[in-house]
Amino acid sequence: MSKLLSEKTKQVFLVPLSKNNPITVQVLGICSALAVTAKLEPALVMGLSVTIIVAFSNLIISLLRNTIPNRIRIIVQLVVVASLVTIVSEFLKAYAYDISVQLSVYIGLIITNCILMGRLEAFAMANNPWESFVDGFGNGFGYAWILVVVAFFRELLGSGTLLGFKVIPHSFYEAGYANNGLMILPPMALIIVACVIWVHRARNKELQEK
């Protein structure tokens, strides 16, 4: 195991989780973060799908990196990503139809997710397959955990449920509590992402701009 994850590879995995998080630091992939986080379940599935697609497209592109002609590299990357997205999309349709309906176009739109092109261009084209694979997982998880945090608060406060189960007791509603309808609307996702960024920067002083 120690050989499998050298110190450098470990950093490749850990840095995108916090210090160089794709959403909170690089501010990539925001559109899907707004669209799929009204409920926790789609957010989990979306996070997982993106993780798998980034990891494997990183791996494949890294394996091919020395044979791809520089002038058509974007097209090659897109072909690889599109095939993976199609596989994931078909898989969801087959085994998790309800969620694939909820996610609708956003699974297909993973192709245009900035995180993917960013990782392929910036990392996979210049590093060996194993590190690229780990980098893909790191960035995928970095994206996924932000989605889960945002979706957790939006579903809890907006619908009073978590993963579809009622968690706010009935007595609360009888005492006058009401679900916050604004949490279901997209603007609130932006505000919660902003809060995550706020906390994150307060804890990591080196991320603060001068």
Place this chain on the structure above:
Amino acid sequence: MSALKNFIDKQKPHFEKGGKLEKLHSIFDGLETFLFVPNATSKSGTHIHDAADTKRTMVIVILALVPALLFGMYNVGYQHFLAIGQSVGLWSEFIYGFLAVLPFIVVSYGVGLGIEFTVAQIKGHEIQEGFLVSGFLIPLIVPIDTPLWMVAVATAFAVIFAKEVFGGTGMNIFNVALVTRAFLFFAYPTFMSGDVVWVRTAQTFGLGAGTPVDGYSGATVLGQVATSEISNPQITNILGNPIGFIDGFLGFIPGSIGETSTLAILIGAAVLLITGVASWKTMFSVFAGGAILALVFNMWGPNTAAAHFPWFNHLVFGGFAFGAVFMATDPVTSARTETGKYIYGFLIGAMTIIIRVLNPGYPEGMMLAILLMNIFAPLIDYYVVEANIKRRLKRIVK
């Protein structure tokens, strides 16, 4: 007065650097400057000094709001006893309304000032005075049956996200009180619209028990207009008796606490204009924009009740007058150039009528129109200044 001043001066050393209560300096400073104009003046640069500083300006706005508040309290009681079919006299009605409205003021100031004081303590700067007015506006623009915890959540949201994150008083893009209202409107729509929230039918602190009489309906005038299926409906009060322009002007109608009486608001407007706190240009052009657009819809609008609601009625029902006098003129979020104020005000009035007439989902458009124009205010200012520069450049070339 001088005894109070002496007492404060005596306490001062405790809060200065090295004193035993040094940590509470910002709170002490806030209270002291609220009571007395501070002696300190700017040491560098050129400044025009005015006897009235920001805190004194804020107090004038609050004085201007008092007629609307007092009438609002009375109207809450009046509508309540009208709904339950009792006649108890002016004072009982006022006391009922006073007890119903007071918790809103306490909650609004408690939450808002609590956050302001905390932020000031953490950052170690002075307490900013902006919330004095916002905290007074918030109770006036919500329906009387809004649960208090919702007001608290919305106030906290607005103070943190509409004000503190932008840098505090004077730096906010949006009017803080209106952000509170917008948060409530979108987060808890069932408590902020419809026909059950505008009149309190339950008892308050044991006063005014009773059940609504037959034929009671708590819909606001604009609500009735928006849901009407014919183009010329008869608007009625909560008992179904027909009402008209004069009732809207005096304010004996259901609505948010402080917005119903155009007369009380105009008294406030007079105070603001005489003291020079608010700009007559903004105020006037909001009314002009609303009147002109409503007239256009009256003549050529679609065949709906909202489009054929007479233009003078548009100006007295709903929050139009309140928004025009107290919200649009907010010196921080409105346009600052003199020409810009005309454009800004006119567009608020026009946008309000457009929302009321063309979007049946929103019977009232004042809040959204002002928030929308808050975004455009800097842009309007920019183009006014650019146009001025161009005009003067031309003069040089000649």
